[in-house]
Every structure is written in C-alpha cells, then in structure tokens.
Ligand code: G3H
Ligand code: 13P
C-alpha cells in the first residue's frame with residue numbers, strides 16, 4: 318500500500334484505544350529493522366526522520382528507501398513523518414518530497430533551542446497547517462518545551478522549566494487546527510532524562526491527564542519516550558562504552574499516557590543504544606572482523622527486537638489489517654470540508 322497519512326493512523330488508534338510508536342531512522346538498516354518488527358507484530362507504523370537524518374541521508378535516499386519499504390511490506394500501513402521541523406520552510410520541503418506527515422516544532426525558534434512566544438508558535442504552525450492540509454498531509458505541533466539539548470532539539474535544563482500549560486494547550490489547538498499535539502511533561506531527548514526512576518515529581522503525568530480532560534479528542538504525542546533500559550546500558554558498558562547511570566520513561570507510565578489520549582510515542586534513543594551495544598559486542602569479541610555486515614546485521618536485529626517489544630507494549634500490534642488506506646487527495650478533501 319502507499320504511504321498513509323498519520324492522521325488516519327492516529328484516528329484509528331484513538332478508536333482502538335492504543336498508541337503508535339514513531340521510530341527515528343537515518344539509514345537502510347534502521348528502516349529494515351522497523352519494517353521487520355511491524356511485519357512480525359502486524360503493526361501499523363510511523364517512521365520519522367529529523368532534519369539531521371535528512372541531511373545525513375541526503376533525504377532522497379531516505380525517501381526512496383521508504384518507497385522500497387512500502388513495496389516490500391505492502392500489508393503494513395506506514396507513515397513517513399518529519400520529526401521536529403524547525404521552520405515552515407523545512408516542513409514545506411518535506412511535504413514537497415512526499416512525507417505524509419510533518420511536525421512543526423514552533424515551541425522553539427528555528428535554532429531548535431530558544432523557547433519561542435505563543436504568537437510565533439501559532440503563526441508558524443498555521444502556515445504549515447495550510448500548506449500540509451491542502452495536500453492531505455498531517456501536522457503535529459508542540460506547546461511547552463522538552464528539556465535537554467542532547468539531540469539538538471530542546472530548551473536545555475531538566476525538562477521542568479517549560480511544562481505545557483493545559484489551558485494554553487487547549488487554546489493552541491483551537492488557534493492552529495493541528496492534528497496532533499506534542500506536550501512537555503518533564504521528559505528530554507537522549508539517554509540522560511532522569512537521575513532516578515521517575516516519579517510524579519519529575520514526570521508530570523498529572524499535567525498530561527489535565528490536558529486530555531480539556532482536549533479529549535486531540536491526539537497527544539509523547540516525545541523523549543525512550544525507556545533507556547538498564548540491560549541495553551549494561552551491554553554498551555560491558556563492551557567498552559562509558560554510559561553514566563541514567564533512567565528513561567518507564568513503559569508503564571507510557572501505558573498510562575495511552576489511556577489518557579497519547580496516540581504517538583517517539584522512540585529513538587533505545588534503538589541507538591540497542592544498535593551500538595550490538596556493534597560494540599562484535600567488535601570487542603571478534604576484533605579480526607572488518608566486514609560491516611558482520612556488525613550491522615546484529616545491530617539491525619537488536620533494533621528490531623526493541624521496536625517489536627514497544628509495538629506490543631503500546632498496543633499497536635495486530636492492528637495493521639484494520640487500516641484501509643485513505644488516499645492523500647481524499648484526506649485533503651476532508652480537511653477542505655471541515
Ligand atoms: O528528537 C530527536 C531525535 O532523537 C532525532 O535526533 O536530530 O539527532 O536525528 P537527531
Ligand atoms: P528519545 O530520545 O527518548 O528516544 O526521544 C526521541 C524523540 O522524541 C524524537 O522526537
């Protein structure tokens with residue numbers, strides 16, 4: 318089947334009461350890992366590329382790999398989403414290339430680190446909504462800012478400085494008509510989110526629940542949702558790495574989120590950890606090897622295992638067959654009528 322819009326997948330997820338993982342990609346092996354996990358678990362899936370990923374892969378390579386994925390996995394409803402678009406121009410270039418969903422992250426200025434004003438965010442998001450919806454493309458927006466800056470997107474700090482204000486979130490959705498809303502509840506990108514297992518002091522599930530009460534039909538998005546599992550940290554450290562002790566977002570908390578309107582869950586770091594651990598293991602145990610396939614195959618397998626596990630935990634497993642793709646032109650018509 319062709320690439321589908323994210324709006325369709327999230328509407329289905331809302332009906333079914335499940336969440337959909339959005340996994341970041343930069344290369345062929347990561348796309349293959351996700352598609353294999355989706356086939357094994359019969360899951361619809363969101364594949365996302367950041368600006369960094371687009372630049373690393375010269376984005377046309379990535380786009381054509383995604384077309385190959387739709388040919389080779391025709392039974393899997395697949396979205397190609399732009400992660401953290403930093404300006405309307407970046408989003409428009411993704412739409413022109415054929416992405417079926419874009420994120421306009423107007424919570425930050427175009428530098429990806431300076432918190433913006435409400436007015437700036439509304440203006441940038443509205444521009445993208447107009448361009449995207451005209452082509453049936455979905456728009457995710459963000460209100461409030463994530464912490465950290467490790468991956469080049471975030472306001473720095475612990476994640477508690479720019480939590481989403483529920484009343485402002487409600488106003489923002491009304492002002493922009495975005496399809497999905499990323500919220501800040503204390504998480505950060507990367508491996509170093511929390512210095513202990515997070516409780517309600519640092520991971521503000523209460524804020525998420527308040528937002529869902531005000532916006533019961535809005536698809537909420539959790540960024541910075543890697544769980545940073547101890548076993549993946551241990552593999553890296555066992556084979557020569559030096560990760561400091563750290564905690565991510567426990568899967569049980571994400572599952573509470575899913576019961577309260579979260580439909581898209583962003584995961585990148587866990588897959589990075591899994592791949593790096595597998596590569597380190599091969600290189601340490603068999604230093605005589607030099608064929609990249611000798612370490613890329615275990616890396617791909619390690620990522621597939623993590624993605625398949627998340628697909629089951631988020632509840633998307635088994636739902637691929639329920640989705641009959643709505644053509645993008647039909648999505649555009651729906652937006653025009655709305
Ligand atoms: O939002 C962060 C994602 O993990 C993507 O990171 O910009 O390094 O590709 P990246
Ligand atoms: P993690 O760094 O927790 O995997 O978050 C990824 C993310 O939010 C991408 O937008």
Ligand code: ZN
Pocket residue numbers: 401470506540541583
């Ligand atoms: Zn993010």
